[in-house]
Structures are given as structure tokens and as C-alpha cells.
Amino acid sequence: MRVVAGVDLGGNAINYTVVNGEEQFLIEGLCEHPALSREGPEVCLRQIENGLKIAVEKAGVLLSDVVAVGLDTPGPASAEGVLSARGSTNFVHPDWAGFDIPGNLAKRLGKPVNYLNDGNAGALWGHFNIFGANSRDTSISAVIGTGLGGGVIVDGNVVKGRMGFGGELGHVLIPYQAIGGIGGLKPDCNCGRTGDLESLCSLTAIEKTLLPFFLPRYPAHELAKLGDLHKAAKLVRGLAESGDPMCQEIFRVQAHALGLFFDEMVNTFDPDALIVGGGALETGDEFQQWFLRETRAGMPAQRREQADIPIYVMPNGDTAGARGAALEALKLARLNGLA
Numbered sequence: 428m429r430v431v432a433g434v435d436l437g438g439n440a441i442n443y444t445v446v447n448g449e450e451q452f453l454i455e456g457l458c459e460h461p462a463l464s465r466e467g468p469e470v471c472l473r474q475i476e477n478g479l480k481i482a483v484e485k486a487g488v489l490l491s492d493v494v495a496v497g498l499d500t501p502g503p504a505s506a507e508g509v510l511s512a513r514g515s516t517n518f519v520h521p522d523w524a525g526f527d528i529p530g531n532l533a534k535r536l537g538k539p540v541n542y543l544n545d546g547n548a549g550a551l552w553g554h555f556n557i558f559g560a561n562s563r564d565t566s567i568s569a570v571i572g573t574g575l576g577g578g579v580i581v582d583g584n585v586v587k588g589r590m591g592f593g594g595e596l597g598h599v600l601i602p603y604q605a606i607g608g609i610g611g612l613k614p615d616c617n618c619g620r621t622g623d624l625e626s627l628c629s630l631t632a633i634e635k636t637l638l639p640f641f642l643p644r645y646p647a648h649e650l651a652k653l654g655d656l657h658k659a660a661k662l663v664r665g666l667a668e669s670g671d672p673m674c675q676e677i678f679r680v681q682a683h684a685l686g687l688f689f690d691e692m693v694n695t696f697d698p699d700a701l702i703v704g705g706g707a708l709e710t711g712d713e714f715q716q717w718f719l720r721e722t723r724a725g726m727p728a729q730r731r732e733q734a735d736i737p738i739y740v741m742p743n744g745d746t747a748g749a750r751g752a753a754l755e756a757l758k759l760a761r762l763n764g765l766a
């Protein structure tokens with residue numbers, strides 16, 4: 428039996444999946460191991476290899492059945508998966524600087540390893556869920572987490588770009604002044620831009636920008652008494668879902684920011700689907716549907732021909748990276764005659 432493995436290497440955990448030639452995933456849900464990336468590449472790669480042995484067992488296949496591996500990580504890394512020489516928040520050990528993760532993993536495993544950044548891998552998974560394998564469709568995925576990641580799939584292919592920065596959707600500027608109720612707000616992003624998508628639509632934006640803007644307007648709010656913006660930011664989603672007016676207002680601003688961004692994508696790509704994923708929408712169905720309606724409400728009026736472009740919620744957030752990476756590796760393995 429020939430299968431392809433997907434390995435999602437995050438800051439704290441490694442997630443695995445195994446997919447067969449019929450695009451069936453052989454592991455239900457999460458197969459997770461601690462990442463140990465703080466201890467540097469040597470320890471971490473050994474950890475990946477050990478975890479992979481457990482994962483294939485769980486999938487009911489042998490390690491020798493794995494013909495290729497798809498790997499995804501947070502960036503910044505090159506299109507081939509060489510980490511930035513200036514380091515990365517998720518790979519702080521000095522030995523990671525400029526480290527070629529897929530190249531070294533391929534040597535260790537004796538199998539080809541294909542690399543994607545985590546946003547692009549998640550986007551591929553979201554796309555596959557809607558359009559299935561071998562699709563020629565176009566979709567834009569925005570994944571709202573600590574930052575804002577995502578990806579662009581054009582005619583079924585993920586856009587990696589010249590240096591691997593394709594699909595860095597969080598740093599696309601949006602006309603945020605068009606959002607109601609935030610007059611005077613100056614949303615600065617960690618990247619140095621003011622008013623890009625991530626500066627308004629991410630957990631970081633809630634902590635750095637939206638809570639400091641809204642809390643003085645709701646001085647009696649329970650989050651004002653907490654006195655800790657980092658902790659408070661993590662509570663906003665739950666409070667919004669349970670009907671808290673200030674927290675709903677924060678999510679409305681995020682949804683409208685996303686709507687402005689999707690409008691830019693509609694005019695750039697005329698896509699078949701828009702997809703939203705990430706921790707922000709790990710909520711009940713009712714809140715998800717409200718968020719999608721607000722996203723649409725934040726979009727300027729669309730051409731009649733484009734008014735029905737659907738907006739979906741990406742399923743299975745935790746497994747998205749590993750599954751997307753596995754699907755891309757399966758596609759390449761086929762092209763190379765391995766699967």
C-alpha cells in the first residue's frame with residue numbers, strides 16, 4: 428500500500444496525518460506529539476521521526492508504505508522551507524537560523540519531503556474540502572489565529588510565490604477607514620504597516636488595538652477589571668458568542684475588515700469560493716453564521732454576477748496544516764510516479 432504522510436510542525440506540537448492514493452485520510456482527528464523545537468533542529472527532527480512511526484501504526488500502515496512526506500511549518504521560510512537566517516518566533520534555538528528543515532528531514536527519513544508554509548497548507552485543506560481532489564477551482568482562505576494566515580489557490584494550485592511569501596494575506600492593506608464605529612483608530616501591525624488585515628483581524632489585533640480602543644468606551648466591562656490585555660483578548664470570542672455587546676462589536680469590526688479584504692480578492696481573482704478558518708471561528712454554528720453575514724455586510728456592493736460567491740467556514744482547524752501538506756505531497760508524488 429502506497430501512502431503519503433503529512434507533518435505539521437508548530438511551535439509546541441507536531442501533528443501527523445496519513446493519506447492514501449484515493450485521498451482518504453487514515454487517521455481520524457488529531458495525532459499529536461510535543462514538538463521540542465526549542466531544543467533545536469537535531470532533537471526536533473528525531474522527534475518528528477519517532478512521532479511518524481507512531482502515526483503510521485495508528486493509520487494501520489508500515490513506515491515503508493510512506494512514499495513521500497508533506498511538511499508544513501510557520502514561517503518565515505523560503506518557498507523550499509529554509510528558515511529565515513534572522514530566526515523565527517516559533518524556532519528560537521540559534522541552530523534553526525537558515526536551517527533547511529525539509530532537506531534534512533528527507534535525509535533522515537530517506538524519503539522525499541515537500542514543504543509548504545502553514546497558511547498555504549491550511550488553504551489547500553480548506554479548498555480540498557469544498558472542491559475535492561484534482562479541482563481546477565480558485566479559492567481564497569483567511570485563517571484567523573494569533574496572526575492572520577491563509578493562502579490563495581488558483582486553478583487548483585497553491586500560489587507560493589517567488590520567495591515563498593505568496594498568500595501572506597495578513598499584510599495586505601485594506602481601506603479600514605470604511606469600517607463604521609472605529610473613527611480615530613490607528614491599527615498598527617507588527618510588520619510595520621498600518622491598516623493591513625492582520626492589524627484588525629487576529630487575536631493580536633484584539634489585544635494590541637481593539638481592546639485598547641473599546642475598553643475606555645465600556646469602563647464597567649468585566650475585561651476592564653481584569654487589567655491584563657493578553658488574558659482579556661483570549662476571552663473576547665467566548666463573550667462575543669454569549670452576546671456581550673462590546674465583544675460582539677470587536678468581532679463585527681474583524682468581520683468587516685475581512686469583508687473589505689475579500690472584496691479586494693473578488694476583484695483580483697473572481698474566485699469560486701472564499702473560506703474563513705482559524706481559532707476565531709472555533710465556535711457554535713450560530714456564531715459562525717453571524718460572523719459570515721457580518722463579513723458579507725462589510726463588503727462593498729458586488730456585481731450581480733459575483734454576488735453569490737460563497738463564503739465557507741474551514742473545517743477541522745487542528746488538522747488543517749498536516750492534511751494540506753499531505754495533499755500537496757501526494758500530488759507531487761503522483762507527478763513523480765511515486766504514488
Ligand SMILES: [Zn+2]
Pocket residue numbers: 597598616617618619620623625626
Ligand atoms: Zn502586517
